[in-house]
Amino acid sequence: MVLQKRLEYGFNGYQVPRASRSARGRGSVRKKVHDNPMCAFDLLATVAGKLLQEGESSPAPAKASARNDQNPLVKHNLEAEQQDEERTLKVEPFDQGSCNESVLVSGLGSEGHNRTHFLKENPQVQNAVALRQTPATRNLNYSEKFTCAEKFIKGKSRNEFGCIPSKERKGSPSYGESYGGKVEDGTVRERETQKIGSVINGTLPDSCSSEDPMEVDRKPPALISSDSSVDIPLCRDPISFPDDDVKVVNRDDDENSSGCTQPSPINVKFRPSGRIGDRRIRKLFASKYWKAAPKLSDGEISKPDGEMKPFSRNRKTCCTRQRSQRNSPFKKRKLLDQSSVSTSDGGISSIGISNSAEKGVNEVTIGSASGTSSSVAGQQTAFQPRDSHVRLSIKSFRVPELVIEIPETETVGSLKRTVMEAVTAVLGGGLRVGVLLQGKKVRDDNKTLLQAGISNDNKLDALGFTLEPNPTNSPPPVCPEDPPFLLPCDAPQPINRYPTPAALDPGTSEVSLVPPMTNLANCVESDHDSVPSPIDVSKDKITPDSRTLVAIPAMSVEALAVVPFNRKSRQSELVQRRIRRPFSVSEVEALVQAVEKLGTGRWRDVKLRAFDNAKHRTYVDLKDKWKTLVHTARISPQQRRGEPVPQELLDRVLSAHAYWSQQQAKQQQVKQQSETCLLL
DNA sequence: CTTAGGG
């Protein structure tokens, strides 16, 4: 469809490349799950992790080098026509709706296996599901679980993550990077914080809540095949996980508004490093990404820093390096900036694990613990208490539909990148895995597989997984500025938006990282009208003692996305520039006033004096603003843009600038004179 | 970490 100048591509699904297959040669994804102790959540996490690995780290070092100059996803995506099953993204007809196969998990070796309906035979299980759902705690558990999952995933394949080599052009460092297990703690924490925050705020779409099970089928299942295998550890009670490293860091940067006026003790504590720390983190991230990426050869991934020059003195060298490397990638942003990608309807799409053996392979296999692929799972009875494993072979996942809009004038390369971004965004931050059993969502993550009825003896065919867009993950892609007071929870975001790299930072996302700038806008002015942010979220149990959750904009982007992914997808986000927040007149006023008093060479003091509460205004920002103010004051009103600044203020700017410039000059003179004197 | 400037 052509919309005026834009083309809209509707992807009903992407076929995620079989990440490891080519690299490893073969094998289908296999999940060994202990159907007994395993919690449903673990299963989710497992699947999610798997997905991440597939999508995100697909480029296992070997693979990366083996084939691509461009991110595989992007690259292939446009060549849908090609029948390269393994790497081609499937562009399907835009129709939604006719897909019911979505949730199928077939049992490998299930042939001849007589599966009984667990639920049928064990009604109590069904009840269990209902009974255990405590809305109140569900979310919390969820987040914690995710954390756990994250850990698990991290621990499991720390070195496997990271590296969708997305080189854009030869010569340019790629965005790819590897986590090499060296991600800064702070960073990790921050993310976790965000996630938790989201959860707390209730932004998390409780997909597990009460939608119609059928909802899942809204979209046709896509096929994503994976080959790696995941072994879910024995009964791990997510909640019991030590969350040692889940510390909530007060992101006083942009993200939260609460800290603005009423810094909690903890706030104070972190303050010094808050904003800056944030930046630093970003940089670190960037450095890692950039650094490792270019050389994803193998091995190097785990020690990005290691390759620094021998004599490198800690940080400095490091920084320098990163800088040079990240430059070029940065410029690419522009390309992406122009297109926006969004998913059509936040619908829940399903990832089907289906039997469709396109290649004669069953997509999901369920076998016995020992893992003999097929035909196993013999006669285990419904309640085998032991650690019987449910073996699932997920052939593919369907990524939720993506709608991409891009100007006709964009280049194919741009389109590719855009799609890649979209895909990455989805995979990275916007998805959650859901489990379906016989069409019904299994919402209680605490249930064991057995309890949920997911066991070898049951109809595994009826087991399905879905990738659900994570509503939480959608930073305002287009006009991040002045983020209106966004109420976290409400504002249903029906659709998943995939902020183009440029937009967010949420990513924001952060967006980038994330970016997450949502409420803060208020905070901004808060320095003047200190109003306690209403959004403070009290961290219930999640933040016991030491960690204080300061209102994390519920929007923090990728709330719960499966960890690894986030990182990755974020890599671009992390590097994203901060959202633009034009100074308001009141801010200008405050700035002018402060400068009049302090002068133009003491930005830190100015910051402290007038913007101490505006977390997102750094002294550098203030200095820059002053610079622009001076410029603005000198140009004709017609040439000025943006919110008009009262002439009165501009006049003051000029006079103050003149005054302090003079002062500075004088000081310099004095200095020189004294120096001269000393020399004589 | 701060400043000061260029981009």
Added chain:
DNA sequence: CCCTAAG
């Protein structure tokens, strides 16, 4: 706003 070189 970002990035950096210099203090």
